[in-house]
Amino acid sequence: MSRKTFRAALNEALHQEMAADPRVVVFGEDITGGTGGDGEQDAWGGAFGVTKGLLGAYGRERVLDTPITESAFVGAAAGAALTGLRPVVEIMFVDFIGVCLDQVMNQAAKFRYMFGGKARCPMVLRATFGAGARSASQHSQALYPLFTHIPGLKVVIPSNPSDAKGLLIEAIRDDNPVIFLEHKMLYDEQGEVADQPYTVPFGEARILREGKDATIFAYGRMVGRAEEAAKVLEGEGIKVSVIDPRTTSPLDTETILEFAEETGRVIIVDESSPRCGMAADIAALIAEEAFDALRAPIFKVTPPHTPVPYAPSLEDAYLPDAARIAAAVRRSMKHRG
Amino acid sequence: MQMTREQLAEAYRKMHTIRVFETRVHAEAQAGRVPGSTHLYAGQESVAVGVCMALNDSDYIVSTHRGHGHSIAKGCEVNGMMAEILGKETGTCKGKGGSMHIADLDVGMLGANGIVGGGPPLACGAALSAKTLGTGAVSVTFSGDGAVNQGTTAESLNLAMVWNLPVIFVIEDNGWGEATSSEYATAGSIVERARGYGMTAEKVDGLSLSDVYESTTAAVERARSGEGPTLLHVTTERFYGHFNGDVDTYRSDALKADQRANRDCLIRLRTALTEGGLIPADELDKIDAEVEAIIDTAVTEARAAADPNPASLTTDIYVNSRQEA
Numbered sequence: 062m063s064r065k066t067f068r069a070a071l072n073e074a075l076h077q078e079m080a081a082d083p084r085v086v087v088f089g090e091d092i093t094g095g096t097g098g099d100g101e102q103d104a105w106g107g108a109f110g111v112t113k114g115l116l117g118a119y120g121r122e123r124v125l126d127t128p129i130t131e132s133a134f135v136g137a138a139a140g141a142a143l144t145g146l147r148p149v150v151e152i153m154f155v156d157f158i159g160v161c162l163d164q165v166m167n168q169a170a171k172f173r174y175m176f177g178g179k180a181r182c183p184m185v186l187r188a189t190f191g192a193g194a195r196s197a198s199q200h201s202q203a204l205y206p207l208f209t210h211i212p213g214l215k216v217v218i219p220s221n222p223s224d225a226k227g228l229l230i231e232a233i234r235d236d237n238p239v240i241f242l243e244h245k246m247l248y249d250e251q252g253e254v255a256d257q258p259y260t261v262p263f264g265e266a267r268i269l270r271e272g273k274d275a276t277i278f279a280y281g282r283m284v285g286r287a288e289e290a291a292k293v294l295e296g297e298g299i300k301v302s303v304i305d306p307r308t309t310s311p312l313d314t315e316t317i318l319e320f321a322e323e324t325g326r327v328i329i330v331d332e333s334s335p336r337c338g339m340a341a342d343i344a345a346l347i348a349e350e351a352f353d354a355l356r357a358p359i360f361k362v363t364p365p366h367t368p369v370p371y372a373p374s375l376e377d378a379y380l381p382d383a384a385r386i387a388a389a390v391r392r393s394m395k396h397r398g
Numbered sequence: 399m400q401m402t403r404e405q406l407a408e409a410y411r412k413m414h415t416i417r418v419f420e421t422r423v424h425a426e427a428q429a430g431r432v433p434g435s436t437h438l439y440a441g442q443e444s445v446a447v448g449v450c451m452a453l454n455d456s457d458y459i460v461s462t463h464r465g466h467g468h469s470i471a472k473g474c475e476v477n478g479m480m481a482e483i484l485g486k487e488t489g490t491c492k493g494k495g496g497s498m499h500i501a502d503l504d505v506g507m508l509g510a511n512g513i514v515g516g517g518p519p520l521a522c523g524a525a526l527s528a529k530t531l532g533t534g535a536v537s538v539t540f541s542g543d544g545a546v547n548q549g550t551t552a553e554s555l556n557l558a559m560v561w562n563l564p565v566i567f568v569i570e571d572n573g574w575g576e577a578t579s580s581e582y583a584t585a586g587s588i589v590e591r592a593r594g595y596g597m598t599a600e601k602v603d604g605l606s607l608s609d610v611y612e613s614t615t616a617a618v619e620r621a622r623s624g625e626g627p628t629l630l631h632v633t634t635e636r637f638y639g640h641f642n643g644d645v646d647t648y649r650s651d652a653l654k655a656d657q658r659a660n661r662d663c664l665i666r667l668r669t670a671l672t673e674g675g676l677i678p679a680d681e682l683d684k685i686d687a688e689v690e691a692i693i694d695t696a697v698t699e700a701r702a703a704a705d706p707n708p709a710s711l712t713t714d715i716y717v718n719s720r721q722e723a
Contacts, residue, residue, distance in 0.1 A: 136519020
């Protein structure tokens with residue numbers, strides 16, 4: 062166990078799985094960087110440095126830079142996964158899924174069902190997501206509801222370094238196509254991470270704190286903000302539970318319903334757009350399955366239904382923060398259900 | 399490399415199997431026994447068979463929405479295929495895929511594909527597996543003339559060259575992308591497009607089984623020896639409309655009659671075999687009768703087979719397995 066960044070935890074997971082299984086290959090744009098040039102090789106190690114050092118350890122046969130050609134290389138990952146490799150491909154920003162969604166939505170996700178249960182497509186598609194880096198509308202979206210909507214995919218959103226490593230190793234070992242979404246503002250976050258390989262199972266929520274008054278559900282970067290809000294509320298005598306479901310598909314409905322029923326007050330924080338997002342999805346689940354236990358309406362804390370803006374003043378207003386989350390909890394507490 | 403007598407007899411059997419299969423699928427569709435869409439391969443048999451006879455069982459193909467011919471040529475069982483098309487439990491894909499998603503990974507058939515241009519990236523991936531794992535396999539993607547105008551095809555041609563993949567792009571140019579002619583829809587030359595990427599490419603007469611076989615064999619040899627990808631632009635004929643509900647009014651009766659009379663690859667092969675003294679007519683007649691009986695059984699069994707149990711609706715979405723450390 063030692064202190065590592067979110068980035069280093071992911072890098073360690075890739076190193077350990079590549080060492081353990083020769084079928085694991087990694088490819089994407091600038092995954093090494095510098096290829097074909099006369100300067101430094103492995104210059105980037107991915108746009109965010111997550112794959113740095115893999116080239117030196119495993120060589121160009123297993124660590125491949127691609128042209129800027131997402132359809133071809135995401136499709137190639139699907140085809141390679143069907144035929145014996147276990148590819149981990151990187152899309153620099155999840156927003157770029159727009160040019161290659163067919164290969165995920167109509168190909169990889171559907172093979173097993175369409176082919177009557179005979180295919181296996183063990184690929185991982187890693188991508189950065191999320192707002193906060195002043196990257197505007199085409200480099201900042203939180204598109205996990207898009208993938209969650211598609212049967213056949215698993216969707217993973219780590220919120221801290223320890224989960225990042227364990228969930229990525231689990232994703233690589235899983236025999237299904239897994240969408241693994243890394244919040245770009247979390248890469249430098251530090252935490253205690255075990256040195257040995259380990260897995261965190263999909264569909265098992267992490268319980269960060271337990272309080273009887275209300276439950277906050279949150280994913281990714283919003284988990285930290287939910288924790289901040291919980292600390293503020295504790296000072297006011299309001300004790301909340303904070304739950305990170307960690308994966309949207311599969312979804313830990315059991316834990317979600319258990320906490321909804323125990324506390325009777327639910328606040329869902331979701332960085333994705335409010336329409337057809339995870340907050341709406343979890344709210345519908347609770348309304349249907351735990352209605353009688355609710356003591357207040359379910360509150361969603363999301364950005365407005367707008368593209369992600371550029372200017373700091375706009376982007377800061379766009380994202381849910383601890384103050385908005387705490388306000389939603391207080392609003393819930395006012396209902397005397 | 400020329401085909402042996404045994405190979406020619408086998409090729410004839412497969413081509414005839416595809417023709418009879420498609421004729422019977424058409425009849426089943428006309429009779430209302432096919433629940434969804436089918437896209438018939440009749441007229442193009444020499445392409446699928448010529449290509450697949452140049453492959454080993456361990457090689458891969460990626461197919462298209464017009465995939466019945468490729469499936470049969472690569473070794474899929476016709477009984478399961480017919481049952482699949484009729485939407486039955488005994489189908490190749492348990493009735494979950496239908497005509498456009500027939501696949502049999504055990505024979506290297508990585509799936510028909512409902513998305514035009516969906517296949518080339520997948521074929522690059524199968525080729526990457528072969529290259530990385532050192533299996534010596536090659537990967538073939540069949541695409542229609544419509545798919546050459548999709549970005550996925552262009553991207554895959556480039557990636558195949560950049561990564562020097564053992565992949566062969568077979569462009570089956572039947573002159574029509576759905577109801578729009580390739581003459582209208584495709585600018586320039588398909589062969590020159592591939593050459594623009596530095597890829598070996600040639601135009602092939604798809605009416606000639608031996609031309610297709612020989613060009614594919616050369617491409618396979620290049621791919622296996624690490625010399626990289628090839629594109630074959632194969633001209634061919636589509637006998638039916640785009641899909642089973644297409645009345646095909648955009649092609650003249652005269653053109654269609656001329657296709658059947660003068661540009662039928664199966665008649666051409668039969669004539670070459672008999673007139674060339676390679677295989678006598680009575681031996682081919684015997685093959686015809688055997689094929690008819692096999693497809694007849696496939697149709698009879700498929701009609702009689704059970705519909706999928708609704709309980710299977712929610713199975714086969716995920717694999718319940720993972721690699722253990």
